[in-house]
Amino acid sequence: MPLTSQPIDTSxxxxxxxxxxxxxxxxxxxxxxxxxxxxxAARRVGSAQPIIITNAADAEKLIFxxxxxxxxxxxxxxxxxxxxxxxxxxxxxKGCDLKALVGLMGESQLKREDLYLIGIPCNGVLGSTVQPxxxxxxxxxxxxxxxxxxxxxxxxxxxxxxxxxxxxxMESRYSVEIARLEALTPAERWAYWKEQFAKxxxxxxxxxxxxxxxxxxxxxxxxKPQMVDxxxxxxxxxxxxxxxxxxxxxxxxxxxxxxxxxxxxxxLNLLNRKMAKELKELYDYEAxxxxxxxxxxxxxxxKDDQSFIK
Amino acid sequence: MSxxxxxxxxxxxxxxxxxxxxxxxxxxxxxxxxxxxxxxxYMCSDPGQTLVKKAIQEQKLSHVVVAxxxxxxxxxxxxxxxxxxxxxxxxxxxxxIREHCSWVHENREEATVKAxxxxxxxxxRVKKNRIxxxxxxxxxxxxxxxxxxxxxxxxxxxIADCGHEVILVEREPSIGGHMAQLSETFPTLDCSQCIMTPxxxxxxxxxxxxxxxxSEIELVEGYIGNFQVTIKKKARSVDEDKCTGCxxxxxxxxxxxxxxKFDQNIGMRTAIYVPFPQAVPNTPVIDRDNCTWFKTxxxxxxxxxxxxxxxxxxxxxxxxxxxxxxxxxxTGFDLYxxxxxxxxxxxxxxxxxxxxxxxxVIDGMTxxxxxxxxxxxxxxxxxxxxxxxxxxxxxxxxxxSRAREKGISYCSKxxxxxxxxxxxxxxxxxxxxxxxxxFMDARTPGKSYDEFWRRSIEEEEAVYIRGMVSRLYQKGxxxxxxxxxxxxxxxxxxxxxxxxxxxxxQPQKGADALAQKLGISYDKYHFYSEAHAKLRPVECATxxxxxxxxxxxxxxxxxxVSQASAAAAKVMALFSRNQMEREPIVARxxxxxxxxxxxxxxxxxxxxxxxxxxxxxxxxxxKVVAYVNPGVCAGCGTCQATCPSKSVELDGYTxxxxxxxxxxL
Numbered sequence: 001m002p003l004t005s006q007p008i009d010t011s012x013x014x015x016x017x018x019x020x021x022x023x024x025x026x027x028x029x030x031x032x033x034x035x036x037x038x039x040x041a042a043r044r045v046g047s048a049q050p051i052i053i054t055n056a057a058d059a060e061k062l063i064f065x066x067x068x069x070x071x072x073x074x075x076x077x078x079x080x081x082x083x084x085x086x087x088x089x090x091x092x093x094k095g096c097d098l099k100a101l102v103g104l105m106g107e108s109q110l111k112r113e114d115l116y117l118i119g120i121p122c123n124g125v126l127g128s129t130v131q132p133x134x135x136x137x138x139x140x141x142x143x144x145x146x147x148x149x150x151x152x153x154x155x156x157x158x159x160x161x162x163x164x165x166x167x168x169x170m171e172s173r174y175s176v177e178i179a180r181l182e183a184l185t186p187a188e189r190w191a192y193w194k195e196q197f198a199k200x201x202x203x204x205x206x207x208x209x210x211x212x213x214x215x216x217x218x219x220x221x222x223x224k225p226q227m228v229d230x231x232x233x234x235x236x237x238x239x240x241x242x243x244x245x246x247x248x249x250x251x252x253x254x255x256x257x258x259x260x261x262x263x264x265x266x267x268l269n270l271l272n273r274k275m276a277k278e279l280k281e282l283y284d285y286e287a288x289x290x291x292x293x294x295x296x297x298x299x300x301x302x303k304d305d306q307s308f309i310k
Numbered sequence: 311m312s313x314x315x316x317x318x319x320x321x322x323x324x325x326x327x328x329x330x331x332x333x334x335x336x337x338x339x340x341x342x343x344x345x346x347x348x349x350x351x352y353m354c355s356d357p358g359q360t361l362v363k364k365a366i367q368e369q370k371l372s373h374v375v376v377a378x379x380x381x382x383x384x385x386x387x388x389x390x391x392x393x394x395x396x397x398x399x400x401x402x403x404x405x406x407i408r409e410h411c412s413w414v415h416e417n418r419e420e421a422t423v424k425a426x427x428x429x430x431x432x433x434x435r436v437k438k439n440r441i442x443x444x445x446x447x448x449x450x451x452x453x454x455x456x457x458x459x460x461x462x463x464x465x466x467x468x469i470a471d472c473g474h475e476v477i478l479v480e481r482e483p484s485i486g487g488h489m490a491q492l493s494e495t496f497p498t499l500d501c502s503q504c505i506m507t508p509x510x511x512x513x514x515x516x517x518x519x520x521x522x523x524x525s526e527i528e529l530v531e532g533y534i535g536n537f538q539v540t541i542k543k544k545a546r547s548v549d550e551d552k553c554t555g556c557x558x559x560x561x562x563x564x565x566x567x568x569x570x571k572f573d574q575n576i577g578m579r580t581a582i583y584v585p586f587p588q589a590v591p592n593t594p595v596i597d598r599d600n601c602t603w604f605k606t607x608x609x610x611x612x613x614x615x616x617x618x619x620x621x622x623x624x625x626x627x628x629x630x631x632x633x634x635x636x637x638x639x640x641t642g643f644d645l646y647x648x649x650x651x652x653x654x655x656x657x658x659x660x661x662x663x664x665x666x667x668x669x670x671v672i673d674g675m676t677x678x679x680x681x682x683x684x685x686x687x688x689x690x691x692x693x694x695x696x697x698x699x700x701x702x703x704x705x706x707x708x709x710x711s712r713a714r715e716k717g718i719s720y721c722s723k724x725x726x727x728x729x730x731x732x733x734x735x736x737x738x739x740x741x742x743x744x745x746x747x748x749f750m751d752a753r754t755p756g757k758s759y760d761e762f763w764r765r766s767i768e769e770e771e772a773v774y775i776r777g778m779v780s781r782l783y784q785k786g787x788x789x790x791x792x793x794x795x796x797x798x799x800x801x802x803x804x805x806x807x808x809x810x811x812x813x814x815x816q817p818q819k820g821a822d823a824l825a826q827k828l829g830i831s832y833d834k835y836h837f838y839s840e841a842h843a844k845l846r847p848v849e850c851a852t853x854x855x856x857x858x859x860x861x862x863x864x865x866x867x868x869x870x871v872s873q874a875s876a877a878a879a880k881v882m883a884l885f886s887r888n889q890m891e892r893e894p895i896v897a898r899x900x901x902x903x904x905x906x907x908x909x910x911x912x913x914x915x916x917x918x919x920x921x922x923x924x925x926x927x928x929x930x931x932x933k934v935v936a937y938v939n940p941g942v943c944a945g946c947g948t949c950q951a952t953c954p955s956k957s958v959e960l961d962g963y964t965x966x967x968x969x970x971x972x973x974x975l
Contacts, residue, residue, distance in 0.1 A: 107907040108934070215955035217903040222956065225969040247954050298912040298952065 019160030034087030095150025099253030099288025119156030253288030319353035319378035459487020461640035461859025468878035484589035534854025577686030700807030710814030903957035910949035
């Protein structure tokens with residue numbers, strides 16, 4: 001946490017909102033898309049929620065503010081009940097959300113030609129524990145935004161023409177926390193995670209919100225044979241979170257939705273960030289920047305680290 | 311309810327010495343589902359197998375567990391026995407209480423308890439076994455032979471003589487390989503070319519052999535019985551159909567000073583050339599790197615003089631796809647070049663021997679070319695530096711071979727014999743010359759081999775000095791050889807006119823890349839690995855691929871020819887049936903759970919995973935899922951381990967079976 005909280009410039013978000021609306025209206029009029037997934041104002045002052053619009057008249061409902069926290073990628077895979085089955089879909093994406101879409105394309109879940117990407121130049125959104133009406137500051141900002149490396153999404157079909165105000169240098173909260181945990185002894189670290197996992201109530205909100213948890217039948221729901229204990233007991237909880245961390249290694253680009261929705265405040269994204277760090281160090285791989293046929297864990301090259309073979 | 315029969319083997323005393331087999335039989339007999347349990351001294355013997363078969367019929371057994379040795383040893387034996395008694399063979403499992411228990415423990419009580427646990431696990435596992443029907447795949451009765459040396463030629467001729475089509479692919483412009491380069495052969499001193507070239511002609515004339523020279527393997531897809539091989543036919547710049555092999559182009563080519571690789575670079579050739587006069591096919595190749603036309607766009611003499619108009623400067627590399635059922639790999643060897651330290655190799659060079667720097671230090675193959683009647687000197691032993699006849703010649707053995715500190719620990723096997731042959735050839739051609747041989751020890755196992763070696767010493771006057779050479783250096787026009795004679799413990803210094811090094815045999819360069827294309831394994835020196843060192847010496851672990859010759863390890867000609875015929879016999883056994891049976895241990899996709907992420911397809915080393923569309927009755931696409939082609943699947947289980955939703959199961963090794971085993975503990 002920075003010692004003093006500094007305000008972050010979000011003035012461009014107004015321009016962005018106007019640009020999204022006019023582009024959305026144009027897209028429907030020209031018949032280029034059948035639906036657009038974006039954000040709209042919600043009931044509480046300053047809050048925002050996902051919306052799916054299917055006509056030009058609703059374009060006025062679209063907004064972009066620093067409360068637009070959700071990763072909308074999930075509406076393209078498993079939460080697509082309200083999405084038309086045929087035709088091009090427009091989707092509003094921040095840089096972090098785009099990484100998930102890129103990953104999903106690499107895993108044959110989405111096709112680029114089925115999507116119209118409306119990219120958002122983003123200076124950050126609010127943290128999960130902050131009231132939506134709060135102004136964006138170096139303190140209220142989401143942890144994932146502190147070390148964001150994709151303020152400006154690339155490869156989109158449309159990006160509002162605004163100049164990003166110079167970003168503030170912020171300390172990476174995840175890096176600090178990972179460094180703290182790495183410095184612990186294995187026993188201390190285990191004690192820390194045991195305490196965290198003990199809180200889990202197996203509500204599976206993390207699974208529900210994760211763009212990469214797209215399996216129709218999660219292996220953790222299977223009972224013949226049962227892979228993971230389904231009751232919220234320490235052993236099953238630990239198994240669940242470790243399975244998830246392993247399955248996301250090399251895929252998760254750190255949108256941190258799991259952490260945002262966790263009602264028990266388990267620092268779930270920390271696990272994913274740690275895995276991402278390992279992959280960066282081992283294979284110089286970073287998820288979400290290009291559509292890759294094979295990720296580092298489904299590929300063998302002679303350059304791969306083999307020091308573990310004794 | 312299962313009626314499981316458990317059969318505990320004593321394995322003579324191998325198991326019963328440490329494990330109380332009777333107690334295991336008793337305790338396991340009480341497990342739920344076990345209807346019958348017994349022990350016997352040798353379960354794999356005929357009476358033992360009869361015991362199993364009788365019990366299946368009399369006790370109406372539904373499943374069988376044999377507690378004995380490793381399934382690698384006898385799983386097939388017992389599955390066959392079970393099948394003979396009328397059960398599906400895959401309802402039989404083996405519990406390994408020998409390698410996993412009796413052989414590794416001493417305490418009888420603890421080993422017995424462990425054996426009971428191991429058998430108990432397999433009892434729980436076998437309850438979950440399903441009937442697996444045997445998979446049959448069609449067999450394409452055409453063979454591919456890679457490499458046209460004596461190994462490839464022999465294998466191709468044997469298979470073709472049996473009536474099957476053979477595709478023979480050779481990288482160089484002519485078949486013949488290293489044997490065509492040799493002068494005489496041990497232990498009979500018959501001329502290598504005289505016995506080799508008729509076989510080469512047989513290949514060229516054989517109606518069942520399709521020959522691709524100057525060609526390489528680009529891609530290998532498919533599996534045993536059904537390979538698709540892409541062959542790159544390099545541009546020869548000569549139309550093979552038009553060329554009559556008259557050779558006018560070669561006599562007229564103005565580029566005449568190009569070192570000929572066939573003559574170990576001591577003889578010269580033209581830019582349009584055949585590597586040697588007896589080449590098969592007798593169609594020249596234009597060496598584009600050295601041809602004036604390709605370098606400057608001028609010349610074209612060969613084109614002007616060619617009567618049939620066969621010269622084609624525009625020719626391109628072409629890709630040809632051939633369907634074959636079996637592959638024989640016979641890519642042969644290369645000689646270790648001691649002058650340079652190969653890049654990225656653990657092998658350290660022999661700078662102290664001056665090979666490559668002192669012109670009259672040559673390797674054994676160069677000596678073969680000097681001694682060969684068709685070689686650059688017409689069979690006269692002459693020094694490369696000044697063309698004089700060497701009167702003192704030193705042969706050094708084990709250069710590179712058997713030198714752990716230099717990176718190669720194996721014996722190259724043929725050098726002792728060919729060096730003995732070299733001393734004889736030298737003695738026959740230079741009557742007043744003296745040959746010295748530095749050797750570590752002479753290895754002469756083989757019919758008439760030792761007699762041959764003794765002859766070189768006793769009749770042909772070669773002086774053998776037991777010891778190694780530490781240094782070679784040029785002094786005037788002599789080469790000073792500094793070595794030791796360890797049998798008398800003195801330092802020896804010989805002023806030689808020429809030195810011949812018996813350098814180590816290594817696999818061909820690029821052997822590893824070819825192995826990766828074929829999906830076969832190789833050792834740290836890049837020699838190809840056989841499936842079993844003793845019992846399956848010509849088969850690769852990858853089904854349908856066989857080995858012949860020095861690509862598998864150093865070999866002499868008789869051994870290479872035997873192995874080539876053995877590989878051909880294996881291919882013919884495969885081709886004797888129209889359909890081939892495969893073990894049904896293959897992966898299966900549970901389509902309901904598959905979300906089509908194709909992680910399985912990405913990790914499959916065999917290309918067995920395909921995409922399958924699922925459509926409703928109106929033909930609308932519902933989803934795309936993975937499909938495992940059972941003919942291609944090798945049952946490695948990587949897809950099963952990778953699938954995030956556990957929608958792939960490996961038959962015979964399902965999660966249910968494995969978890970049942972764990973829970974039994």
